Amino acid sequence: MAGTDRRRKSEAAEFCREDAPAIILVEPQLGENIGMVARAMLNCGLIDLRIVNPREGWDRAKAEKASSGATMVLDRARFYTSTKEAVADLETVYATTARVRDMVKPMVTPRQAATEAVELSPTGRKIGILFGKEAKGLTNDDVALCDAILHLPLNPAFASLNLAQAVLIIGYEWFTMNDDTEGRYVHKSRSKSARPATKEEVIGFYEHLEDALDKSGFLRIEEKRPNMVRNIRNIFARIELTWQEVQTLRGIVAFLSTGRGGGPGKGKDD
Structure with missing residues (x-):
C-alpha cells in the first residue's frame, strides 16, 4: 500500500x-x-x-x-x-x-x-x-x-x-x-475548503433543503413534519460536514429544485 x-x-x-x-x-x-x-x-x-x-x-x-x-x-x-x-x-x-x-x-x-x-x-x-x-x-x-x-x-x-x-x-x-494516533478521526486536509462547516452554514443548508422539501410536497403531512425534519438533520449531523460539502449539497438541492430547464421540479424535456 x-x-x-x-x-x-x-x-x-x-x-x-x-x-x-x-x-x-x-x-x-x-x-x-x-x-x-x-x-x-x-x-x-x-x-x-x-x-x-x-x-x-x-x-x-x-x-x-x-x-x-x-x-x-x-x-x-x-x-x-x-x-x-x-x-x-x-x-x-x-x-x-x-x-x-x-x-x-x-x-x-x-x-x-x-x-x-x-x-x-x-x-x-x-x-x-x-x-x-x-x-x-x-x-x-x-x-x-x-x-x-x-x-x-x-x-x-x-x-x-x-x-x-x-x-x-x-x-x-x-x-x-509509542504513537498517540486516535482510533477514529477525520483526515484534516490542508485545503481551506476542507475546514469544518460552521453551525450557521450547516443550518443554512438544513433550511435550504427543508424549503425545497416543503415545495415538493415531501413534508406535506403537518403533524409528521417536525419529527421528519429532526430525522433529516440528524442524518447530516453525524457526518461532520466541511464547508465544501455544504456548498456541494446546497448545489444539489438547488439543481433538483429547479431542474435543467429552470422551472421548479422541471427537466428540460418535461
Whole structure:
C-alpha cells in the first residue's frame, strides 16, 4: 500500500528512535528480502539492522530497489560473523520461531514484546529481535541465546510469513506503543475548503433543503413534519460536514429544485 508523503521523506529519520529494538537477520539469503526488511523497519521507525553471515554475493542493488527508498536503514546496517557477536551488546533478545523447541523458554506475542520493550526503554536496556534464514529459521543454538520466544498467533493451519512480513508485524506493535494516533478521526486536509462547516452554514443548508422539501410536497403531512425534519438533520449531523460539502449539497438541492430547464421540479424535456 503506497502511503509515503514524498514531501516529508527527508524527515523519515526523525521518527526513528535509537532506543528501538535491533532487528537481527541470521543468514538471510536474498538481497530483495534484506531490502524489504529495511522498508518494513523504516515504516515502523526502526533503524538498527544487524545481519549475520548473509549469503555470499547477495545483491545490494536489488536490496536497495526492494527497500523502496529505505536506504538509510541499509546504509547503517552492521554485519557480523556469528549470532553471538551480533547480540553481544544487547541485554534482552527475543527469538522469532514458529517451530516447537525442546527447551523451556517464555513465550510472548508481538504485542507483549512491544510492551516490554517500551517499559524497559527508560532503563536504557538494549533489546533485539532475532530472525532466522528464510527457509529454515533459527537454529536451537541461536534460540538458546535468547531470553524468550516471540510467537505470532496466526492461522495455525497456515502461519507462513516472509521475513519482511514478520518484521512489519512486530515493528508495528512497537511503533503503535509509542504513537498517540486516535482510533477514529477525520483526515484534516490542508485545503481551506476542507475546514469544518460552521453551525450557521450547516443550518443554512438544513433550511435550504427543508424549503425545497416543503415545495415538493415531501413534508406535506403537518403533524409528521417536525419529527421528519429532526430525522433529516440528524442524518447530516453525524457526518461532520466541511464547508465544501455544504456548498456541494446546497448545489444539489438547488439543481433538483429547479431542474435543467429552470422551472421548479422541471427537466428540460418535461
